[in-house]
Amino acid sequence: MSHHNVIVVGGGQAGLSASYYLQQRDINHLVLESRTMTHTWREQRWDSFTLVTPNWQCALPGAPYQGAEPHGFMKKNEVIAYLDGFIAKVRPPVREGVTVRRLAARAEGGYQVMTSAGEFSADQVIVATGGYHTPIIPRFAERLPPSILQLQSAQYRNPQSLPDGPVLVVGSGQSGAQIAEDLHLAGRRVHLAVGEAPRCARFYRGRDVVAWLADMGYYAMGVDRHPLREGVRDNTNHYVTGRDGGRDIDLRVFAMQGMQLHGQLDDLEGGTLRFAPNLAANLDNADAVYNRINASIDKYIQERGISAPPGSVYQPVWRPSEERTSLPVEGLAAVIWCIGFRPDFTWIDLPVFNGRGQPSHVRGVTATRGLYFLGLPWLYTWGSGRFSGVARDAEYLVDRIAAVRSGALN
Structure with a gap:
């Protein structure tokens, strides 16, 4: 069983943003992605898709938009190129094609992460799978x-x-x-x-x-x-x-x-x-x-x-x-x-959900020590699930993770 200080579940823009700040803090971690990094942008957008927010709002950590049209709207292929550049900058420690099947607490503390590739454990976990699943x-x-x-x-x-x-x-x-x-x-x-x-x-x-x-x-x-x-x-x-x-x-x-x-x-x-x-x-x-x-x-x-x-x-x-x-x-x-998606967190075997099946949290921090959510719509601001605001949320959670590791927070 492989153990890490932090396991990040999800290799989209949120999970990769978390990896960026975890590396800045020199915190050992692993990103688990069930398919391939940022696959939703590649596989779940129509051919003529463009962003509905202007390019200047693309502000993933360490990768602000630097193109010639800050007030334009990137097309699908341009978004993918932007994400490829972000991935190359982050170079996350990632395992692609690994599906997390169950997340539960360990008796000795921390978390047990059961996956299609075996069992992992972690002191803390960031769930960065977004809120659009089913x-x-x-x-x-x-x-x-x-x-x-x-x-x-x-x-x-x-x-x-x-x-x-x-x-x-x-x-x-x-x-x-x-x-x-x-x-x-x-x-x-x-x-x-x-x-x-x-x-x-x-x-x-x-x-x-x-x-x-x-x-x-x-x-x-x-x-x-x-x-x-x-x-x-x-x-x-x-x-x-x-x-x-x-x-x-x-x-x-x-x-x-x-x-x-x-x-x-x-x-x-x-x-x-x-x-x-x-x-x-x-x-x-x-x-x-x-x-x-x-x-x-x-x-x-x-x-x-x-x-x-x-x-x-x-x-x-x-x-x-x-x-x-x-x-x-x-x-x-x-x-x-085109009537939306429901979240699916049935694989999380922990008491962190409200009566509607949504995670209960304050700015991504749950009441269960060491468990966090990232990339959800309005996790904290309008941009939390978007290129514009996920960096702020990721940095906030990684600061929290570092404080828990140091014993400054319980």
Whole structure:
């Protein structure tokens, strides 16, 4: 059995960030990755994928963005190149292709880590597997005809890979809205089941909205100071895109151009899909968030006397004349499920979870000595699960690990 001061479970951006700071502290550790490092970026993104945050927010430890377009949006191949550079800089002590099957406490202290490659032990453990593990697909999907191709968002690659015919995209969060746009721009007939995801402007009053929000301190705000507190972790990400230099995604414009919009998908009855009559409400609510964000920027500009182009209020360019609450499945070529993921921490045999199966922690530190989580959405700030904020979280946890090792903390 191999023993280490620290075992990091997960070789994505979070686990590698932890390795970077553990090496800075000269702490013996091992990274265990079930597949290959940063594989989700390589294997679970569609061909036309771009970041929705500007490149200057790419700030992995020791590897800030240094390209020629800090205000641009890296495409998939550019993201992979950026990550390859990060891996080369970190040079982590990693075992790829090793799946952790059980994490439990050892009677003599520390942790037992049982894997597909045997048993390991560690004094402390960082769980850096993220929070997106099991695709959410409703059970009634099992009753769709086998002639209809079903994909989850992580499996989608491009319009050409789908069979001919209409495509139903279920979910209007970041992935759903962008995949629907990808299909729409390729001339495919698209139905989109619109959920409760909010949206935001790409550019407002002369700048990227992300730049305004950064100046306003939003991305430095800890979850303990957010108005929703830990409830913010349940929020759906705003839909917007970095495609073609960045722009808004306005589903109403897509509808004017022929995309068929429906409310939330509820059920399958016989050969008919049933949708809730909430399309108009969901579009209105998304626009309300859009306008509230812009209004907060207006207030910031006014209070500081900043010179900027005039503000505006979004007015709907299209409204549904009726709620389309049914759609025959006959003739559909494919359904793409874009309604998110559930976390799967069933392999962790330790009392660190709340009643919803989520880890209980304060800034990644659990009540169980020496066990930490890293890379979760809103672990501490908006950027905790992203390139922009994971370094701060990783450094914080490694400082904590070093203090526990030295006996400064229990």
